[in-house]
Amino acid sequence: MAGVLMTAIDTTIVVLALPEIERSLHVALSAVVWVIISFLLVITLLATQVGRLGDMFGRVRMYESGFAVFVVGSLLCALAWDEASIIAFRVVQGIGGALIMANSGAVIADLYPRERRGRAYGLTAVGWTVGAVIGVVLGGLIVTYISWRWIFWINVPPGVLAIAAALRVLRDHGDRVRRRLDLPGMITLGLGLFGVLWAMTKLANEPLDASTVGFLVAGVLLIVVFVLIETRAAEPMLPLSLFRVPTMAASLLAALFQGLANFAVLFLLLMYLQGPRGLSPIHASLLLVPGYVAGAAVGPPAGWLADRRGPVLPATLGLAIQVAVLLCYAQLTLSTPLWLIVLISLVNGIGTSCFFPANSAAVMKAAPPDMFGIASGILRTFSNIGMVFSFAVAILVASRSISRGLAFAIFVGTARLHGQLADAFTTGLHAAFYAFVSFMAIAAVLSGLRARGIRRPGKPLARGPVEASPSPAGHRPRSAGRRIRASRS
Template structure:
């Protein structure tokens, strides 16, 4: 729970601090987004391989190493002096987060019998929601009253406590597996995703040109090459044999699409509240706190429901609730009541708290015991891929309706809209929420299908 909590705290605090970081380090608006994207990219690329490290060298050992790396990365971020340094140090932080995330689900699966895993993953969902609340509250106070570096210093004592507790209570139990490293697969996956994300982020700040087209095409080609490498490698970064398990593929696709559909919501709603409604970043974030609190309450109950009825119903229900949230968000206009944003966030947090424990339990329950670390890493990778593309999609949606530089300024909270631009921006967000609704519906279809496939198997 502390591992999930520290990740959630870091995520929300950093978003609130982006305007101050941009001003203090004198970095461009497009570069400041890589403070978020770079972290997510590191988690995405490294999770599968670091989950494999857990199978090879001990999951608890890698989990504790993750806290150590995360603490070091946080200290380095607090000492950053320019754009390359803070983006680079965020990559270090992301490596630590990947070690934590890729091994935590595997450790839970080892410690708890199948009939109790849903409850355990439900408490993890509670940790995420509670961490998000702490991030908003601490972030607002820190950005207002102390230097921005403290948003990273705060990770040090939290991480140290988690490391000490892990050292005291966790022990490796599973047998270690000898596997080869897939360095070429990691490199092609990382560079492929980087090329596509660099092009998408660039499109939000300037028109399509030869350079951006080259990054996009190169990224796609590298991902195709990655696929060929994985088919032939004896121990691939992305273990394709897992997809032969009947319930695994729909569960992972549901996770990816849920990430695409939901992660952008926070940024789109924050941009709406700041840009269209003229709220300060801290006030906009505080409006969303009740949703996080309700999500924290729902998580453990959703986990217990998963233990009783299986993962299909809670996960699919959670995605259906998220569809309803998109419909609520789509009603927001330049003059609508602010309670729509608060209620929409309440509903989507309920949906997420229903989905995450059930979907995680489904993936880890289907994975062979000797490949729990790999399965945990693959799940995190699919979820992170969805989050990464969701984030850049949110920026692209915003920049389609208003000038690109203004979209970035609204995102980081340094500018606002008025008059006709506010109306146009709100209308573009409505279209975006309907598109995200379609993605969530597709995720719900995959979630429901896995029940049928399991029964047939």
């Protein structure tokens, strides 16, 4: 919970500080979004690889190392002096975040029996929502009254305490497994995602030109090369064999589309509240707190429900709630009562907390025990790919109604709108929310389709050939168990 809380604080608190970082370090407007994207992109690329390190050298050891790297990265970010340094130090933070987030799910899977993992992931959802609340409130207060550098300084004391607590109470229980890192796959995926993201962020504030097209085409081609590499690699970054496990593909794709549809909602709301509605960062952030509080309250019961009734019901219900929320956000106008926005965000927090613990439990229950680290990392990779592109899609779609440069400035909080421009920009936000409705609906359909592959608790497994993939619950026929024990030997 401490690890998830820290990464949640860092994800939300930096959003409110973007305008101050831009002014203080003289960061170019087109580059300031990379303060956020660089952090998410590093976690996306490293999640599966550091998950392998956890399988090889101990998940708890890698988890504790993540805290140390994250604290060092936070110190460096607080001392940054220009555009290049802040982005580079955010990469260091991202490495620590990847070690924490990829191994936290595997540590829980090691410590808790499968019938209690939903409740455990529900408690970590509390850590995420509490961290998001702290990030939103502290971010508004620090940016308004102190200095943006303190958004990084405040990570240091709790990080040191978390390291001390982890060293005292956590012990490795999983078996060590020899693995190899997939460096060609990681490099090609990283360059591919970078090329596509670079093109999308350029399109958000500049007209289309040859260099933008070149980055986009090269990025797509490198992603295709990545897929080809993964089909031939001995130990791929993205093991395609996992997708033959029942429900695994649907669970991972549901996480991707949910991240694509949901992550940028915070940014769109801040654009709306600070742009057309003219609120200050602290007032805008305080309006969103009730939604995170509601999410914290719902997380544990949702995890308990996933343990008792299976993950399909709470996960799909959560996604359906988020579809309705996005439709409500798409109706916002310049005269919408602020209390109604608070109410909608509260319902959104409930839907989000219904989905995350149930979906995490579904992935980790389906994964073979000797691949907990890889499965946890892949889940984080899919979710983060959605989150990274959510950020880019939001600004692209929302900027279609006014000039790209002005929309980009509003997006990072350096400009406000009034009159006809405010009304036009709100219309652009509607288009972005409607786009996210379609993505969230896809996630809900994928989640619902898992009902055929996930057995209900207490229902005996159907017998099949020993060569079949592991069951969703993580059990294996006896002959399969003998093969796994032999391979570990």
